Amino acid sequence: MWGAWALLACAVWGVMGCLQPSVHALPQGQITGLVPQPQHVILVEDAPDGRGFRSDGSLYVAWPASWALPAMSEWLEASGLAWQRVDEGAAEWTWQRTDQDLGPEGYVLDVSQDKVTVTCADEEAAFRAWTTLRQLMPPVCEQGCPTGFTLPAVRVEDHAHLAHRGLLLDCCRHFMEPEFVKTVIDVLALQKMNVLHWHLTEDQGWRLPIEAYPQLTEVGGYRTEADGTVTGGAYTREEILDILDHAAARHVEVIPEIEMPGHCRAALAAYPWLGCTGDSLPVPSNWGVFKDVYCAGNDSTMAFMKAVLDEVCELFPSDIIHIGGDEVPKVRWAECPKCQAKMKRLGLQDEAQLQTAFINEMGAHVAKHGKRIMGWDEILEGGLPEGAVVQSWRGMQGAIEATHLGTDAVVSPTSHCYLDYPLRSTDLAEVYSFQPVPEEAQNQPGQIVGGECNMWTERAPQDQVMAKVLPRATGLAEVLWSGPDVTEAEGAYDGFLTRLDALGLRWGFMDVQPGLEGVPVSLRVAPGRPGEVDVTVEAALRNVGGRVRFEPADGQASERAEEVNVGQSIQVKGRGTIFVDVAVRGRRTGVVEAFPVAGHAAAHQPLDLSYVPSPSYTGGGLQALADGRRGSADFRDGAWQAVQGEDMTCTVDLGKPTSISALETQLYLYQDAWIFMPEAVQWAVSSDGRRFVDLPAQAPWGDALSPDGRQTVVPVRLQDLDVEARYVRMTLFNAGPCPSWHDAATEPSWVFVDELVVESTP
Ligand code: ACM
Ligand code: ZN
Secondary structure (H helix, E strand, O other): OHHHHHHHHHHHHOOOOOOOOOEEEOOOOOOOOOOOOOOEEEEEOOOHHHEEEEEOOEEEEEOOOOOOOHHHHHHHHHHOOEEEEOOHHHOOEEEEEOOOOOOOOOEEEEEOOOOEEEEEOOHHHHHHHHHHHHHHOOHHHHHOOOOOEEEEOEEEEEOOOOOEEEEEEEOOOOOOOHHHHHHHHHHHHHOOOOEEEEEOEEOOEEOOOOOOOOHHHHOOOEEEOOOOOEEEOOOOHHHHHHHHHHHHHOOOEEEEEEEEOOOOHHHHHHOHHHEOOOOOOOOOOOOOOOOOOEOOOOHHHHHHHHHHHHHHHHHOOOOEEEEEOOOOOOHHHHHOHHHHHHHHHHOOOOHHHHHHHHHHHHHHHHHOOOOEEEEEHHHHOOOOOOOOEEEEOOOOHHHHHHHHOOOOEEEOOHHHHEOOOOOOOOOHHHHHOOOOOOHHHOOOOOOEEEEEEEEOOOOOOHHHHHHHHOOHHHHHHHHHHHOHHHHOOOOHHHHHHHHHHHHHHHHHHOOOOOOOOOOOEEEEEEEOOOOEEEEEEEEOOOOEEEEEEEEEOOOOOOOOOOOEEOOOEEEEEEEEEEEEEEEEOOEEEEEEEEEEEEEOOOOOOOEEEOOOOOOOOOOOOOOHHHOOEOOOOOOOOOOOEEEEOOOEEEEEEEEEEEEEEEEEEEEEEEHHHOEOOOOEEEEEEEOOOOOOEEOOOEOOOOOOOOOOOOOEEEEEEEOOOOEEEEEEEEEEEOOOEOOOOOOOOOOEOEEEEOOOEEEEOO
């Protein structure tokens, strides 16, 4: 079968290479270093031991005079090899230009015993070929291989499936050092990604120097955090030029994103007159979507935006300038005389059309520089701005609509491409399963030209970014470069993981530390002895193990259990936390997973709920409030149960009359996410399950809790009880709609709860 496939490859690729003595195509994964998988990999069978080219430390290389290949030269220099650029006749490695159509960024790479030959049309394709050749070299060469190396005897015929293969890096929520940005570019280039979408302006920080408006960085580049510390930073023009050079050498296009008309609080802090109200506002230190946006009716604001774009177009060589356009509340525009006057003047029906007019004006301005704009899919809402590329993030619909309207689209839906999301919602397998070109977008006047992973950094300062980007972005790199013939073939994901392991070795030598491929462990909580639960931490990924320990909460009587291994069980009595020190292939990763748990009298006893939990927040099912696992500091951890706009009553049957010493639950407060305290918590007990006696109601939080909107877990505890009962009932009275000061005023509020803990005396 593989032989037949190779013959077909010869037919497709014409005369080149079909003079090979004897070849067969490799099943995916056999050349372990190659990620993304090339379109065709053909092993030269009669090479002794499969061994191809060998260098003893010297290397003679030739490439066309008009090509520079600076990144390859730099790499060879750093490797310690005694290498020289020579004439083609004297070369062991030869890069040669062809007029043949080898596909986008296409190349053919032949490795035989005495030479390496690359054939391609241009320098960009030559760089992709170099990347493949580099991946064929032993990983240790990343740290130097002055005494030489061996390459396998192989023929690679390859080209890109999609043209735009990118990563968005948000350097605003957290500033990223220039050297780190260059490392990210190295990582992208090594997996044949070719776009760095550089998010440079945001509510929480403006990072791009603009000569005409120096306060954008001087004021807008810094914010005061809740603890009083000042954080931030901005790039100098020289640093940006250096990064652009670094990227260009690796054929990575840097697309700057200048957010408008929303996500601009840092700019408003620098120049308050840019907004509708003119109010002086700080650079915010909290996350979210803010009402204050650029005034679309103020001529001075429009002139400012154009002046900024002039400098951006001059500085960045990219043909595309990203202008954001996402998440723009229209409340200020609705109240602003200037915005309303402009709407009237232009005959606009609503504020969505005002946004389109704004973006159109900027698009026309950018077009004067011979460039086009790209914007998030919201830019479609008031009609497609002329010539814009649409980046679809709220699902794929924006991309589908854009292709139907005849424009290009880039896809980065939250479902598969958001690397700020935890592994629990987007793991490597999920990313790898992404289908960037849905059927509805095929054969349309516009095209899906590629995709991006989005690395937003609200919750990821620089030192955490790489572990979020890798290896998930590598999954997307293969999806976009190799395409569905590779990624949807049988066994594709397993083959990918094998090759990824080899790439991981290379990252190790490059001092690049990837994160995990997915959630490493899961928790099984089974009924234990009375008042206890039996907890087992199970491996949820290949090669995962580690140590598990239980730490009781303060004041809990439970004895400290000894440590066990992943896979072994622990008896848990009382409240506390299971900590898992995660290891991969026996080596500690530094990742510590924490699971709040509780062994108590109600654990695994039957519950009766008056409500249907939200399908998004079931907490694991109808028994979630008595499953022994408690909600953590993350309201999306899968343990919390929630409903919106309703009272919640939960009754547990303890199975027999029980001496109750304390009742406890915990609530989640996160006003920005519409999660409020209930008005009160009412406990009641009963001996027969029909007549209940109320215990004192609790509402100890008042109005003062979390005035800054941050996330908090609020324990609610009724202790020093001395009651005997078989049934316990907990009622949470919903506090009603979000209050008038809230962005979502009048919308029903959420209540999040977990778990119903009953402490008993023997
Ligand atoms: C986005 O995630 N707001 C584009
Ligand atoms: Zn206005």
